[in-house]
Amino acid sequence: MIPAAFEYHRPKAVADAISLLTQHGDDARAMAGGHSLIPMMKLRMAHIGHLVDLQDIADLKGVTIGASIRIGALTTQAELINNTALTTAAPILKEAALQIADPQIRNVGTVGGNVANGDPGNDMPGLMQCLDATYTLTGPRGSRDVRARDFYQSAYFTSRKDDELLVAITFAKPVGGYAYEKQKRKIGDYATAAAAVQIAASGGRVTAASIAMTNLSDTPVYSAAAGAALVGTACDAAAIKSAVTAMLLDINPASDNRGPVEFKRHLAGVILGRAIARAFSRA
Numbered sequence: 508m509i510p511a512a513f514e515y516h517r518p519k520a521v522a523d524a525i526s527l528l529t530q531h532g533d534d535a536r537a538m539a540g541g542h543s544l545i546p547m548m549k550l551r552m553a554h555i556g557h558l559v560d561l562q563d564i565a566d567l568k569g570v571t572i573g574a575s576i577r578i579g580a581l582t583t584q585a586e587l588i589n590n591t592a593l594t595t596a597a598p599i600l601k602e603a604a605l606q607i608a609d610p611q612i613r614n615v616g617t618v619g620g621n622v623a624n625g626d627p628g629n630d631m632p633g634l635m636q637c638l639d640a641t642y643t644l645t646g647p648r649g650s651r652d653v654r655a656r657d658f659y660q661s662a663y664f665t666s667r668k669d670d671e672l673l674v675a676i677t678f679a680k681p682v683g684g685y686a687y688e689k690q691k692r693k694i695g696d697y698a699t700a701a702a703a704v705q706i707a708a709s710g711g712r713v714t715a716a717s718i719a720m721t722n723l724s725d726t727p728v729y730s731a732a733a734g735a736a737l738v739g740t741a742c743d744a745a746a747i748k749s750a751v752t753a754m755l756l757d758i759n760p761a762s763d764n765r766g767p768v769e770f771k772r773h774l775a776g777v778i779l780g781r782a783i784a785r786a787f788s789r790a
């Protein structure tokens with residue numbers, strides 16, 4: 508598999524990358540780790556005249572931890588896993604990142620590429636919806652912030668414009684217990700279904716809950732109703748069943764090589780139940 512010919516660009520600043528994207532329009536594409544983009548080019552499913560490699564842009568790298576957490580778009584999945592301060596501040600990131608692909612891919616694949624891609628099978632968009640993260644996009648008209656919960660429009664379509672770069676992802680330091688539960692067909696595979704859950708509790712009762720599901724619709728699904736079903740409960744079997752029932756109203760899985768719709772709906776309920784129980788036990 509050999510991609511069609513393309514021009515390779517390696518800018519050193521965000522402004523230079525944006526000017527290349529603006530100049531070449533739909534014929535240009537940013538590349539971070541390349542682990543989603545290059546296979547598409549090799550399969551000739553993406554025809555790109557100008558590849559804008561972001562690897563030399565220092566401003567896209569790094570993690571800052573304060574009251575909120577800021578992750579540069581070019582941070583790799585392996586860097587997330589190995590950052591102990593980040594794991595202390597937001598442990599769900601490591602639990603989720605360890606379930607992405609394999610170490611070779613995690614060494615190169617970036618958080619920014621994972622969330623900007625718009626692939627419903629990617630794990631980090633649902634995770635970022637669970638954390639209520641904000642994406643900072645910079646383009647020729649300046650910078651703007653978009654909530655992860657508003658970013659995804661349909662499979663591979665997001666609210667990012669062609670001439671905008673995702674620069675960073677920011678979210679408040681999460682409180683309480685967490686769980687990222689993923690069911691896949693084999694090691695290294697994309698999710699058949701996955702659930703990201705954060706639960707805050709006090710006195711044995713849930714005070715806040717955030718739930719997002721992966722690969723069960725053509726976008727990640729933040730289920731406000733599922734989280735609300737847990738609030739005020741002791742997270743017993745009846746409460747978990749109510750949350751699962753609410754989540755099932757929000758997803759719309761398609762039948763494919765990962766299974767028929769009925770199987771995916773059943774599986775979604777099982778993994779969400781497990782994720783809620785684990786998150787509550789850690790809250």
Ligand SMILES: Cc1cc2nc3c(=O)[nH]c(=O)nc-3n(C[C@H](O)[C@H](O)[C@H](O)COP(=O)(O)OP(=O)(O)OC[C@H]3O[C@@H](n4cnc5c(N)ncnc54)[C@H](O)[C@@H]3O)c2cc1C
Nearest residue numbers: 537539540541542543544608616617620621629630673697
């Ligand atoms: C065998 C295999 C298994 C995998 N399994 C999983 C899995 O289980 N779970 C999972 O989540 N992922 C999986 N992946 C995908 C992997 O995590 C990718 O690395 C990731 O989805 C994309 O990150 P990247 O840095 O490689 O992005 P790239 O491939 O470089 O880019 C992906 C898309 O995002 C755009 N983009 C990248 N960075 C930016 C930016 N800063 N601003 C604007 N646009 C940008 C690109 O233009 C492109 O359209 C797998 C990949 C492979 C090859």
